[in-house]
Amino acid sequence: MIEGLRGAGLKLTPQRLAIVEAFADDPTHPTAQEIFERLRRRLPTMSFATVYTTLDTLAAAGLCAVRALSPGPARFDPNVAPHGHAVCDSCGALIDLPGRAARATAAPPAGFVVRAVETIYRGACARCRAR
Numbered sequence: 509m510i511e512g513l514r515g516a517g518l519k520l521t522p523q524r525l526a527i528v529e530a531f532a533d534d535p536t537h538p539t540a541q542e543i544f545e546r547l548r549r550r551l552p553t554m555s556f557a558t559v560y561t562t563l564d565t566l567a568a569a570g571l572c573a574v575r576a577l578s579p580g581p582a583r584f585d586p587n588v589a590p591h592g593h594a595v596c597d598s599c600g601a602l603i604d605l606p607g608r609a610a611r612a613t614a615a616p617p618a619g620f621v622v623r624a625v626e627t628i629y630r631g632a633c634a635r636c637r638a639r
């Protein structure tokens with residue numbers, strides 16, 4: 509990701525490096541706001557715009573994926589390989605499905621070119637069910 513940032517022409521400021529570090533191994537698909545809040549104590553001068561722009565640049569360069577599978581702000585996914593998700597209806601949590609990408613179960617509409625097939629489970633996550 510750091511190489512990618514450099515390739516995308518962004519200067520590697522300490523703030524941008526901290527954003528990449530906070531996010532590169534994160535399986536929870538955080539929102540920009542969540543990453544901002546995580547880093548706020550360590551980098552009190554960093555603005556939300558810096559976090560958002562950095563994530564946006566990573567996504568535009570194909571170094572992370574933007575997931576908008578639940579209502580609310582987009583979530584960022586450091587895993588750009590095709591993979592499925594379980595989406596919680598109540599808290600919006602996004603959980604990676606283990607294993608390989610899905611196989612299509614229905615034919616695409618006429619003339620439609622399929623770029624990817626993704627499995628999405630919708631329901632209630634363990635945390636919400638325990639409540």
Ligand SMILES: [Zn+2]
Pocket residue numbers: 596597598599600601632633634635636637
């Ligand atoms: Zn939930």
Ligand SMILES: [Zn+2]
Pocket residue numbers: 537585587591592593603604
């Ligand atoms: Zn994911």
